[in-house]
Amino acid sequence: MAQLLAESEIQNRLSQLSGWELDGKTIKSVRKFGGFPEAVAFVNKLIDPAEAAGHHPDLAISYNKVTVSLSTHDAGGLTEKDFAMATTISSL
Numbered sequence: 001m002a003q004l005l006a007e008s009e010i011q012n013r014l015s016q017l018s019g020w021e022l023d024g025k026t027i028k029s030v031r032k033f034g035g036f037p038e039a040v041a042f043v044n045k046l047i048d049p050a051e052a053a054g055h056h057p058d059l060a061i062s063y064n065k066v067t068v069s070l071s072t073h074d075a076g077g078l079t080e081k082d083f084a085m086a087t088t089i090s091s092l
């Protein structure tokens with residue numbers, strides 16, 4: 001199972017990512033789009049990288065806004081897998 005990151009490691013990795021914030025045991029990013037179809041299209045783009053990594057974001061769509069949350073449920077908190085997926089998502 002992936003290793004939980006220490007608080008200092010979490011802060012260090014967060015400082016290297018833009019648009020992500022710590023939210024309890026998750027990291028979260030809110031993305032805003034032109035409308036609902038664009039928001040759903042963005043969510044659809046997450047399918048392949050999530051399936052390839054075997055690591056899946058929690059997603060909430062509210063009209064043109066998508067909230068993406070990452071946490072390693074198996075480990076009970078944040079691991080390297082979350083930051084790797086956040087980096088991938090940020091590059092989409």
Ligand code: H2B
Pocket residue numbers: 054055056057058070071072073074075
């Ligand atoms: N996604 C996330 N975000 N956290 C997990 O712990 C997790 C997952 N576990 N996707 C995976 C699937 C696991 O259940 C399978 C068996 O790999």
